[in-house]
Amino acid sequence: MSTAVAASDPLAFETAAAAPRRRFIRQLLRKKLAVLAIVYLAIFYACGIFAPLIAPHDPYQQNLTPGATRQGPSAEHWLGTDALGRDLASRVIYAARTTVVFTVVVLISGSLVLGLGLGLLAGYRGGWVDTLIMRVGEVLAGLPTLLLMLAITAAFRTRINDVAFWLQDNTFLGNDARTFVKFSIIVFATVPFAWIGTSRIVRSQALAIREETYVLAAEAMGASSWRIIFRHILPGVLPLFVVGVSAGMAGTAGAEVTLSFLGLGIDPPTASFGSLIAAGAGPQTFERYPHLLLAPAIPVTLFFFAWNLLGDALVDLLEPRTQALR
Amino acid sequence: MAPGLAGYIVRRLLWAIPVLFAISVIVFYMLRLAPGDPVDSLLGQRYREEEAALIRKKYGYDQPIHVQYVKYMQHLLQGDLGVSTRHQSFTVSEIIVPKIWVSTRLGLLALAISFFLGISAGIYAALARGTFLDPLTISFWLAIDAVPIFVAVPFLQWLFAVKLDLVGLSWQGFTSPNIILPILILALPGTAGIARFVRASVLGVLREDYVRTARAKGLPERIVVVRHIARNALLPLITIIGLSLPGVAGGSLIVEQLFGIPGIGAESFEAVLAPDFDVILALVLFGSILFVLANILIDILYAVIDPRIRLGAQRG
Numbered sequence: 091m092s093t094a095v096a097a098s099d100p101l102a103f104e105t106a107a108a109a110p111r112r113r114f115i116r117q118l119l120r121k122k123l124a125v126l127a128i129v130y131l132a133i134f135y136a137c138g139i140f141a142p143l144i145a146p147h148d149p150y151q152q153n154l155t156p157g158a159t160r161q162g163p164s165a166e167h168w169l170g171t172d173a174l175g176r177d178l179a180s181r182v183i184y185a186a187r188t189t190v191v192f193t194v195v196v197l198i199s200g201s202l203v204l205g206l207g208l209g210l211l212a213g214y215r216g217g218w219v220d221t222l223i224m225r226v227g228e229v230l231a232g233l234p235t236l237l238l239m240l241a242i243t244a245a246f247r248t249r250i251n252d253v254a255f256w257l258q259d260n261t262f263l264g265n266d267a268r269t270f271v272k273f274s275i276i277v278f279a280t281v282p283f284a285w286i287g288t289s290r291i292v293r294s295q296a297l298a299i300r301e302e303t304y305v306l307a308a309e310a311m312g313a314s315s316w317r318i319i320f321r322h323i324l325p326g327v328l329p330l331f332v333v334g335v336s337a338g339m340a341g342t343a344g345a346e347v348t349l350s351f352l353g354l355g356i357d358p359p360t361a362s363f364g365s366l367i368a369a370g371a372g373p374q375t376f377e378r379y380p381h382l383l384l385a386p387a388i389p390v391t392l393f394f395f396a397w398n399l400l401g402d403a404l405v406d407l408l409e410p411r412t413q414a415l416r
Numbered sequence: 417m418a419p420g421l422a423g424y425i426v427r428r429l430l431w432a433i434p435v436l437f438a439i440s441v442i443v444f445y446m447l448r449l450a451p452g453d454p455v456d457s458l459l460g461q462r463y464r465e466e467e468a469a470l471i472r473k474k475y476g477y478d479q480p481i482h483v484q485y486v487k488y489m490q491h492l493l494q495g496d497l498g499v500s501t502r503h504q505s506f507t508v509s510e511i512i513v514p515k516i517w518v519s520t521r522l523g524l525l526a527l528a529i530s531f532f533l534g535i536s537a538g539i540y541a542a543l544a545r546g547t548f549l550d551p552l553t554i555s556f557w558l559a560i561d562a563v564p565i566f567v568a569v570p571f572l573q574w575l576f577a578v579k580l581d582l583v584g585l586s587w588q589g590f591t592s593p594n595i596i597l598p599i600l601i602l603a604l605p606g607t608a609g610i611a612r613f614v615r616a617s618v619l620g621v622l623r624e625d626y627v628r629t630a631r632a633k634g635l636p637e638r639i640v641v642v643r644h645i646a647r648n649a650l651l652p653l654i655t656i657i658g659l660s661l662p663g664v665a666g667g668s669l670i671v672e673q674l675f676g677i678p679g680i681g682a683e684s685f686e687a688v689l690a691p692d693f694d695v696i697l698a699l700v701l702f703g704s705i706l707f708v709l710a711n712i713l714i715d716i717l718y719a720v721i722d723p724r725i726r727l728g729a730q731r732g
Contacts, residue, residue, distance in 0.1 A: 123555060229438050234666055234703030238443070240688040241696055245450030340562065348670070351566050352685070367566055371674075373574040373585070387567040395562035402558060402612065 124403035127396035134393055137183050138190030147177035149184045150359050160379050169385040172369060178385045184361035185386060189393070192276070192346045193339060200281040200342075201335050205288030210319055210327065212289065213296025224293070227286040235283045239345065242279040243354040250275070269360050276355050280345050284338075291334045292327050299326045337401030340394040347390060363390040421719055425712060432708040436701065443700045444488065447693050448481045454501045457690045475501065475693075488697070498694030502686070508698045512680060516702070519667030519679035521590065526602035527664055531657070534607045538614025539646060545619065554612060561608035568601050569674045587676045598675045602668055606660065613656060617649040624648070651721060658714035662706035 137144055146168065153159070153175030161171045169178040212220040250271055257267035299305060305322050313321075349355030350364025351371075358365050363386050370382030454475070455468045472478040476487060491498060497508035534557075541553040576582050576597055584594045621627060622645065630644045631637075667681030676682075680699065687695040 123551065229435055229442075232435060232704045232707045233439060233443075234662075234700055234707075236669060237666075237684050237688065237696075237699060237703065240669075240685065241443075241447065241691070241700075242450070244688045245447070245452035245691060247452075249451035344564065347564060348566075351564075351670075352673075364566075367564070371566055371570040373570055373578045376570050376574040377578050383567065383570060387564070387571075391563050391567065394564070395559050398558040398562055398608070399555065402554065 123399050127399040127403075130392060130396045131400070134186055134389070134396075135190050138186040138188075141183045141187040145177075145180035145183045147180045149176060149180040149361055152176055160382065162379075162381055170379075170381040172366075172382065178366075178381065181361040181366060182363075182386050182389055185363045185366055186389065186393075188356050188360065188362045189343055189346065189390070192273070193343050195273075195277055196280055196284055196342050197335065197339075199277065200284030201288050201331075201338075204281065204285035205335075206292055206327075206331055208285060209289035209292025210296050210323060213293040214300055214315070214319055214323060216297075216300075220293070223289065227289060230283060231286050233283075236348070239276075239279040239283070239349065240352070240354060243275050243349055246275045246278075247272075247354065269356070272356050272360070276346055276349055279349070280342065284342060287338060288331065288334050291330050295327045295330050296323050299323050333401070333404040336397060336404055339401070340397040343397070344394065421716065424719075425716065428712045428715070432705075432712075435708065436704060439704050440489070440697070440701060441485070443697060444485050445481060447691065447696060448477075448484065452691045454691055454693060458501060475499070488694075497698045500687075500692050500695050502690050502692050502695075508694050511695065512683065512698060512702070515667075515678060515680045515683050516665055518677065519672070519681060520665045522595075522599065522677065522679065523602065523664030523667065526599050527606070527657075527660060529599065529603035530606040531610060531653075533603070534610025535614050535646075535650065535653070537607065537611035539618055539641065539649075541611065542615045542618035542622065542649075543641070550615075554608075554615065557608035557611050561605050563605075565601060565605065565668070565670045566674065568604075569597075569671065572597055572601065585675070587678070598671050598677060602671055610653070610656060614649065614653065617652050618645055621645050621649040654717050654721070655714055658710045658717070661710045661713075662703060665706055666703050 153171070155175070158175040159171060159173055161167055161175075163170045167177050167179065169182060172178055172181065208223050212223040250268070254268040254271045257271065258265070261267070300323065302322075305318060308318050308322055346355055346362065347364040347367075350357065350362040351368045353365070353368070355364055356362035366386035367383065367390075370376065370379065370384075370386070376383050454477075455463070455471055458471060459467060469478065476484055479487075488498065497512075500506060500508055500511055503511055537553050537557055541550045544550045544553070573585055577585050582593075583596055584592075585597075586594065588594050627640065627644050630640045635644075665680070667679040667684075669681035669685050671677070672679040672682035673685055683695070684699050686692075687699065
């Protein structure tokens, strides 16, 4: 990173004043929560990535013998079993995998490629490119998102089998074809709405940086647009980009969980927090088999909470108005 | 009224027309081109092609899409939102208007609770800055916010209806105590965002000279907080209030579905599953219009409340 960026880095405020102990404790506590959040997220993502190694049982292995279904937690099944006698701990770990894959895919396609890319383009190019991108964003932002996501997923699911069978026969996907198609549908339903906020943040920051003298100097020396964008503008945009993405991550992951809960996202046998929760939801079910709801609900709630905390801490660190008071 | 405001409103409203037009085209084509077909839900999985053709002819689905679109728009401009394929004896407006009314009343009640809790928590946290109570308050609401609605609903239903037997689960209108649970569940998740926003806003105001002056002249802390801090810090909340209004009228799909509330959220879910083309279109357009109007309303309120903001001049 260039020195100019380091100087404009709001994080630099942190180290400036020697804070009294009371303030220090508060900052430490806040940081501790953020650190805890990061640790939890790291564990969650590791569970998702290494699911086959961590899961104690096969998450698809049913056991319908009497007494084997809806068992409470035991040494054999840490979180009990579900209505089909499948090991719930393993299913929760595989649900984490679904969430991990989904958030990473949306992060790359929605936030990184569309959000960051279009934001940089709009902010640096300006003119009609800027107008076009921002107007499209405005139209999309005005749409009732959940309703449209439901409409898209519901519409495409009716023909899901045809596509899945075709893929199964004609590509290398084999038995994963169905899951792949379901994934594609929810990604396709989410991404059009996932880039708007990010690209607005990135654009306004890029607009400001474009006017800096070091960018002017680079332009005067004949640097290419690509070089200016990647070497000079991108580093200044990144902190805000990271904050924006962290603050929105719970919402992104929540979209998949919600769609799956409604039966329009990833559905069984593939594990998803949404469908796992749906299986345990209902006051009567909860009365008799609380583990069916709690086993998936607690890890996924903590996941959302961790992203919320992390986003909150980052916004705080980058918000100069609240910063000055510490 | 601020000068230039009327012209500004007219310009914004005129700009809303192409936006809404674009939305209607996109959604219309998306619905018609997507593989979902209302005939499937009307006739079930297996049907004779002649029957399906008859139904498609009845609703005009056999015509080219642009012809269908022009017809739809002609009807729409005359105030006719079309017909529902699920409730055949009702028009779309007969179906959605009463449900919008239910959702709006429910949503406004929840919004009021949400703002009361959020503003209190935000001011409290800001004034408690420097102690552990500040992060504790904000984290508490962030934790509440993190609980998915469809986890909170069965748990609270179990706690209040099964275990404590305080309320029933069926929907019996606005006068029954059964309404408490859905309202709480609608209100609690939004509180974190409001609290965080208010906290940041109050922290910004605390630095202002007029707050120092108010304290210096010996005003009781209560009056400083209410008259000088809260009054100025809460102004930016207009944005959040405005932005949450479309959601209020749009209803909550999951809460309405799980509590059996006859609102617009549950209706939209069923319309999407069918799919019921004209109902979906009406709901999307309704949502978009609300969004546009809410944004204009925010700008107007800002201009009226804060005389430093002059709309016409800078924005052109």
